[in-house]
Amino acid sequence: MKRVILLAAVAAISFTTVADDFVIATGGEGGGYERAGKMIASEIMKQAEKKDVDFDYELVNTAGSVENIEMFNDGEAQLIIAQADALNVHQLSGGKAKGLYTEAVTWIYNVKNKYKDLEDIEKKKDVLMVLVDGSGGMVTMQSFVQEDSGYKVNYDNAILADDNYEAADIVCEGRFNGKKVAGMLIVGNSIPNDIKADFKGCLGVGEATDGDFDEAKDINKEDLYTKCEINKSAIGGLDSPMGDIDTVCVKAMAVYSTDLEERKLPKLISKSINKAKRKL
DSSP, X not given: OOOEEEEEEEEOOSSOBOOSXXXXXXXXXXXXXXXXXXXXXXXXXXXXXXXXXBEEEXXXXXXXXXXXXXXXXXXXOSEEXXXXXXXXXXXXXXXXXXXXXXXXXXXXXXXXXTOOBGGGGTTOSSEEEEEETTSHHHHHHHHHHHHOGGGHHHHHTOEEESSHHHHHHHHHHOEETTEEEEEEEEESSSOOHHHHHHOTTTEEEOBOOOGGGTTOBOTTSSBSEEEEEEOGGGSTTOBOOXXXXXXXXXXXXXXXXXXXXXXXXXXXXXXXXXXXXXXX
């Protein structure tokens, strides 16, 4: 995966130094994880100046949570942004995690096939869902399988798409290899504009609710999923059920290494994440 270095900065203000480059792994260009990474980096620089720490960093675009966790475990990144459920599905090697903000798990369904809730397809072998390979939606579905094995057949038989637009196109068609296509799962606080513009009439925004998710805990032993609603004003011209659109939300988390040469740095990072969180 080609990584794009977005920003390098140096605050040379004392004789205290960080020997190695500090890499912050975020996500796709223009996305929420990139914005969070930039905000955290800015706060770290401010705190470094106050504490007389000479600090340099690189802010790096990646494919998202899974790649970020791999980079962290390999020592290639010292701070990453990742979905809370990704940290359950993919083992993390050390570090501390702090919640930043929540993202909605969004079920986008085929209007004619009428599977308006993800729960409607549980255990059904003859109804397919679509997942973007390596995406946040795929990670969340892996987590759902851990919490409720009834979804394993849905995950195992899922159609894999290269991106959200291709996934939406498959869902809009409604059939694949002779089977009905129910919908797709994405994670985030917005639906891509091209999907809202191009698939009016054939796609709707439904619900992802199942009581079996309620007891799941994150890496900090807090609730992994919280009940939330999708704002109907954000779904554009896509259909939706009557009333509120209930779903679950999952945290985006910042994970940072505590095994750093500069002893002041872990506390400084923790404080910086807290400050960035209030601005996100």
